[in-house]
Amino acid sequence: MSGIFNKALMVHLGLIVVLLALHFILPAYHHVSLARIMVLAVYALGFNLLFGYTGLLSLGHALFFAAGLYGAGLSMQFFQWTAGPGFVFGLFCAIAVATLIGMLALRTVGVSFMIVTMMFAQVGYLLILYYNEYTRGDEGFVILRELRVLGPLDLSAEDIRYLVALALLAAAILIKLALVRSPTGRILIAIRENEERTRMLGYDPFRYKLMAMVISGAFAGAAGAAYGILFGYVGASFASIQYSILPLLYVLMGGAGVVLGPLLGTIAMFYLIDIASGMTSAYLFFVGLALVFLILVAPKGLLGTVRERWAPWLP
């Protein structure tokens, strides 16, 4: 391990410590918001693995988020499972769905891949509506509060929720950091940069893309399952196209292909909407303007620009 790698590790570990310290000092509203942001950031982190590192733009990631959300929510509702088994089952569902969709959708490239993933996600959304008698369709359902426990921990309590969300995010950051700095991560980046050349170096691009898709789907599913468990609600809107675009926005804002980019993007987007909507009912206008401005001024996103200008060692 060279010094550069340790520096990167220190930054990421340091960030996790800062998030832990914030638990003790943040004003309540930001504390509760950050808990949700951290869960959604896991979703964006997974999206970034596929989009930022492997170069695959999926417009159907809400399907994986929803697979985790519904896998956890439905199993908890019907089998009276608590959070632990519910989460594991949700994660398993997301991995299964991501594997299946990956095997099909990865036969396509570029814009076709965007459209195919989007269409499969649309199928998932409609299936949730179609099986209304179990899912309550668009309306969704509440996960019973007494099931939202992990051993002795009451996950509906504000402090526990924050720490559990942080633990999930920390795991996601460290797994992703390890992955992108591993030889496998190098291959994913190589596929993004030049797929044909990568193949001629002896790597099967399909295999690596599928792996990226499954891990990315697992991140999305973990975020979905955690969202349902921590916030108590499961609903079809999380499977809609808007929720597929959301992680793309987070990643682009924070910086694609930077491990921490999605976290920063999720934070920035949340506060942009939160603050703008407090000032005007036309807040979408400002979101749009911010996106256009960002892409004109800092096309690589916030952290992408930081890396380009000041910190080339940032993974």
Place this chain on the structure above:
Amino acid sequence: MTTLLQTRNLSKNFGGLAAVQSVDFDLQQGEIRAIIGPNGAGKSTLVGLISGRIAPSAGTIAFQGQSITKLPAHARVARGIAYTFQITSIFANLTCRENILLPAQRAAVAASGLFGRVDEAALITRADEILARVGLGDQADTKAKEMAYGHQRLLEVGMGLALHAKLLILDEPTQGLSDSEIANFIDLIRTVSKETTILLIEHNMTVVMDLAQRITVMNFGQVLAEGTPEEIRANPAVQTAYLGG
């Protein structure tokens, strides 16, 4: 001498055009072979077929006595067939070292599986050795796209070397290199050829005559002649093809 590579009746049609027609081609272990021929003779298509970038219309390819006709390109690389691109195809946004690390880690990654551990430090050492060998030792941390064209060509060759292949296919490696760089390149290939069989497509006749032990001449998708440099130089059919064609 054992036969490393063997094609039989190998053909490729693009639409109505027969780019490669019924080529029987044998390559012996350890040799330096050059393929020459006028533009459009089918040289690049032939090595494309061998490396697996192009699927054949008919015919078979065997490597070390085993059929590889149906193997995808990446699996052929795993068997030991390395290909360097005619049009420079490096990872422009990555550093020189990373460009070399990618091929250098292939065997280790294949051995350890998707999530296995790989000795990163040993890999970096090896990558830097290869960079030194192709004369890019001082540019390890330079982004590939920021290098001079000739250096990019050398990096491309270095990537081929890093694969540690049994057969190294070089598609016009000296294009765009200066005379001094070419001389270095010839020396490099000579040393490499002690471990590796070399298949070279080349327009620069000086390089061909200097390096190749045997030469295959292609014209209109077929093998026109094959022999030592002296035999080829003396071959009237070759002269017609080059001068009259």
Place this chain on the structure above:
Amino acid sequence: MKLRNSIRQGHFDSMDFGPYLLLATLEGAVQAAVLALTALGLSLVFGVMRVVNVAHGEFFMLGAVLAWWISSLLTGTPLFGFLAALIFAPLIVGGLAAVADRLILKRLKYDPEATIVATIGLLYIIQQGALTLYGPDARPVAAPFDFRVSFPWFGYSGYKISVILTCMVMLLGVWALLTRTRIGLIMRATQYDRETAQAFGIPVARVYTGVFAFGAMLAAVAAVLIVPTQQAYYLMGLDPLLLSFIVVIIGGLGSLKGTVLAAVVIGLSDGIITIFFDPTLAKILSTILVAMILVFRPTGLFGTATR
């Protein structure tokens, strides 16, 4: 189970198969006609500029909303208001698109990824603009003329049939423009090779602006044509956007014929599958069908590679 129950032979007692098929075909044809026009706009932008215009559906929405605005400004017969809308709504939308191209896309040098982000931003801006200025309600636009075509089994809107015909004329017009005129030649040259086109003195920047505006105008025209049968609404852009994307990819990039054929396939299959299945199940099945076409024919049904 639910799936088996929903394969319905039972309800042809409500309407015989023949008439139902006729109705589904007519509905499919209307959808196909409007979709073809909308998707063609997207395809041109995509083909010539390599820009994935996520705001395309918003140009469609703007066309519909402007049609309401223009026709409500004008008193007189609905025909007069409608014709004014058919002329001015696309012009305004085209103008906006040209401005967006100059102000944003051009500065991004038409980088494919950056333009996706920028057009998502544009989507929000246009949508919010419509919500603020036009409001959240769905509003109708009077058809320029209307008569009910009475089939023996059901009635059908004469205006809808005229929409099919108008779209066909428009498509022929665009086809002639692209293949028979100098403008079309310039566009194709730019699509084929930007640098060479530039070298031959083609003002590529102006061509790009023109193509972007023209693509938006096609969407707006389609919206003005269909809005009398539906309603103008600020969130109506999403569906045409998604369907247009699907059509463009299935049809094959840059293939006018493919785009039209794909629109017909999607329009009709959507209509006809509903005869046999529960509506939502039909939507699920038709979506899977189209996705599978893409999976197993990644380059589309009629075109060449679409990267």
Place this chain on the structure above:
Amino acid sequence: MTEQKTNSTKTKHFTRRDTLKTLGAAAGLAAGSHLMPLSGRYAQAQSSEPIRIGFQAHRTGIGASYGRWYERTTMAAAQLINDAGGINGRPIEIVTEDDGTDPKRGAEVVEKFAIQHKTDIVFGTLFSHVVIGSAPRAGELKIPYFVVSEGHHVASGKLNRYVLQPGITDVKSQVQSMAPWVGSNLGKKVTMIYPDFAFGHDHRDYFSAAIAAQGGEVIEKIAIPPTEQSFFKYFPRIPKETEVLYHVMVGPGVLTFVKELGEFFGSDRPQIFGFIDSLEAVDLANPGLEALEGTYFWEGFPRYAQNDGANPHDAFYREKVGVDANGASLSDPKDISTYAHMFGCWETLYIIKQGMEAADYKGPADRAKLIEAVESFTDFPEGPEHPQGAKIFNGQTHQVFGIQNISQVTDGKLKVVHRTSIEDSLYEPEVDYTKMAF
């Protein structure tokens, strides 16, 4: 505070194991005892300032056309309450946040009200998925959540003690109370067309049961996928022997839906009965809607002033909200209100007032008392505070029940032809929220 300092100074020589240990310790600490600083942060101070009411509004998204009118109605009622001296001598202040008609943002907005705006209660949500998405957070943050949604979610027992719907009848009782009149006046063989949403399924299930009780039958159920833009192709599914076509649509497609319905049938049509949801905020004078002449609609509160003396308080309410006799905005006759639903905001606000007065509400510490006070209410008499009509409230189910109207389109206006009794809409309670802990 010392705890934090150790953490931040450690940063420089941190190892992974240390992090895990700290995380574990923190988790254990948090689990074992309530963190002092945190619980302090989530508590709220009492105040003698205005009573703050968080209004969760659908300003954007698919609920926006309802949201606008919910907001206008709320502001009108708040103004009246303040003009009459407020609640317990304190003025009320409406703090509005847009939820984008999205359940995720809805939950965030509830958090914002409870923690940042420090409102006393949250109020005003319409769309069911936003209600259900927000309800767990309201329960966890222990803030009373008064919804105006007409969904059956509250009375079904799926939510929690902090969620109440005292201002608008739920869909189950609305639908149920329609069946006797439909069965005896329009026909017994019913075909239903509804969106493939939970809301549509409620209509399907409750109406099927209710019409069966009348000796009728639902012979075909057509669930329309919500992504649909055009409905014509589904109409052939309507069986020929259909006597009554029951439709309920929601969202922007409604205009297309009713236009196409008219086109399909022409003059030879079955009886048509619909929920006004299909036409809320839509002008009946719109081109293409002529075909609705003679058809029937459920209305929560009749859009057109009836002038039949049946409702003495309608005119007052109309004037204060700014709606003319045709249900349109006083300032723009083309701007049609969501008249059948929005009265719920008005009435809910008055119930909040009544509840706070009964509980002698002083501040957030009295939230449980407020809920208990509302739970103890049993009926609301007709009056300026309840202009839609008298209501019966069930404190166990947190749900209110009122009269419903059936109107016929006559000369392009809706004319009430039947008013149900409150008793028509009652059903067996499915939950007793009063037994749940706070």
